[in-house]
Amino acid sequence: MKLLALLLFCNTASSVKYSLKYFLTATSGLPDFPEFVASASVNGVQVGYCDSNIRTAEPTQDWMKKLVKDDPQHLDWYSEKCFGNQQVFRANIDSLKQRLNQTRGPYILQRMNGCEWDDETEEIKGFNQYGYNGEDFIALDLQTLTWIAPKPQAVITKLKWDAEKARLEHNKNYYINRCPDWLKKYVKYGRSFLQRSVLPSVSLLQRSPSSVVSCHATGFYPHRAKMLWRKDEEEFHDGVDKGQILPNHDGSFQTSVQLNVSSVKPGDWSRYDCVFQLAGAETDIITKLDKKVIHTNSVSLSEFPVGPAVGAAVGVLLLLAVFGFFIWKRNSQGFQLADSEETTN
Ligand SMILES: *[C@@H]1O[C@H](CO)[C@@H](O)[C@H](O)[C@H]1NC(C)=O
Ligand SMILES: *[C@@H]1O[C@H](CO)[C@@H](O)[C@H](O)[C@H]1NC(C)=O
Numbered sequence: 001m002k003l004l005a006l007l008l009f010c011n012t013a014s015s016v017k018y019s020l021k022y023f024l025t026a027t028s029g030l031p032d033f034p035e036f037v038a039s040a041s042v043n044g045v046q047v048g049y050c051d052s053n054i055r056t057a058e059p060t061q062d063w064m065k066k067l068v069k070d071d072p073q074h075l076d077w078y079s080e081k082c083f084g085n086q087q088v089f090r091a092n093i094d095s096l097k098q099r100l101n102q103t104r105g106p107y108i109l110q111r112m113n114g115c116e117w118d119d120e121t122e123e124i125k126g127f128n129q130y131g132y133n134g135e136d137f138i139a140l141d142l143q144t145l146t147w148i149a150p151k152p153q154a155v156i157t158k159l160k161w162d163a164e165k166a167r168l169e170h171n172k173n174y175y176i177n178r179c180p181d182w183l184k185k186y187v188k189y190g191r192s193f194l195q196r197s198v199l200p201s202v203s204l205l206q207r208s209p210s211s212v213v214s215c216h217a218t219g220f221y222p223h224r225a226k227m228l229w230r231k232d233e234e235e236f237h238d239g240v241d242k243g244q245i246l247p248n249h250d251g252s253f254q255t256s257v258q259l260n261v262s263s264v265k266p267g268d269w270s271r272y273d274c275v276f277q278l279a280g281a282e283t284d285i286i287t288k289l290d291k292k293v294i295h296t297n298s299v300s301l302s303e304f305p306v307g308p309a310v311g312a313a314v315g316v317l318l319l320l321a322v323f324g325f326f327i328w329k330r331n332s333q334g335f336q337l338a339d340s341e342e343t344t345n
Contacts, residue, residue, distance in 0.1 A: 018119065019114060021040070021044075023037075025110045027106055030106045038057075038082050042194065045061065045194075045247070046251075047059065047061050050078065051082075055083065056082070061190065063193055064189065092109055093107050093109050107132075109131070113127060124180045126176060127140070128140040128142075140168075145172055147161045194222075197221065200220035200276065202216065202285050203287075204295065210262065215256060216254070217255055218254035220278055225255060228242070229275075238260075241260075259274070259289070273286050
């Protein structure tokens with residue numbers, strides 16, 4: 001598991017209004033983790049879930065529950081896909097294992113696919129990419145309708161998949177038509193939820209007087225947000241570490257930004273503040289760096305994730321997969337690809 005570094009794909013370009021993303025994760029050799037986990041999210045909020053233990057797709061937001069009540073076939077489609085992809089992913093892992101001569105697990109194959117829709121410009125963008133054991137694997141370029149292999153070892157597979165014209169056409173049709181159609185349908189049902197704007201509560205946390213000060217925001221929506229430290233009203237970068245935007249279980253988000261205060265002179269503290277900016281919100285939340293408002297209770301502090309080194313990788317993997325986030329590592333040594341892929345989306 002030490003192979004895994006965690007990078008969360010949760011930022012979207014600010015002009016994008018809506019996104020529908022599917023996260024599929026198949027594992028082998030992780031005893032306490034379902035062999036297959038899939039989730040759907042709209043604007044970063046999980047709306048549906050299935051795994052190999054429950055064997056059926058479930059809506060996870062009230063407005064999705066209403067949608068599938070009005071259209072039960074919609075849920076059946078997902079349940080079928082969940083089961084079908086489980087078989088395909090398992091076969092893919094088996095063939096990858098063999099091809100790469102890997103004798104020790106765990107093995108993790110992931111796909112992130114979906115589409116984005118800007119309701120102002122009507123621009124639509126599809127994406128479909130794979131990762132294996134936390135590394136970039138192969139991605140579809142919908143403009144040229146070809147597969148992109150980031151590693152030389154994957155070129156053979158790329159050429160093979162590029163020759164499968166019918167599948168490419170199917171993909172194109174899916175990402176240009178069906179995926180955005182469904183996204184629009186979801187947005188119709190979830191509009192008030194998806195268009196809400198909720199500011200977080202922000203607090204300053206510090207483990208011990210010599211530790212970094214973490215400015216932590218939780219409970220905000222949507223997930224397009226920015227957090228930074230300023231000195232004399234100017235953005236400050238020295239000793240600043242920005243955290244990822246992470247999902248809360250209630251559909252809101254949290255994030256943090258740390259400041260190394262060891263080189264800040266005691267008299268200079270008041271020159272610093274932490275700024276939280278939510279996309280679309282008019283006011284920022286500004287918190288002055290002030291010893292008096294810092295929470296230092298180390299017990300409650302440990303509940304807050306600090307940066308990507310959150311803890312045991314499996315626990316994080318489970319959490320992220322359940323919430324539909326992606327575990328991915330770039331720039332590692334090469335690997336080869338499985339030949340087979342699912343033929344439907
Ligand atoms: C696969 O691994 C085994 C055991 O380490 C080794 O004997 C064999 O030569 C390897 N095969 C390939 C194709 O790398
Ligand atoms: C904070 O800065 C000090 C001095 O520049 C450095 O020695 C220390 O390692 C830094 N701490 C962290 C957690 O980065």
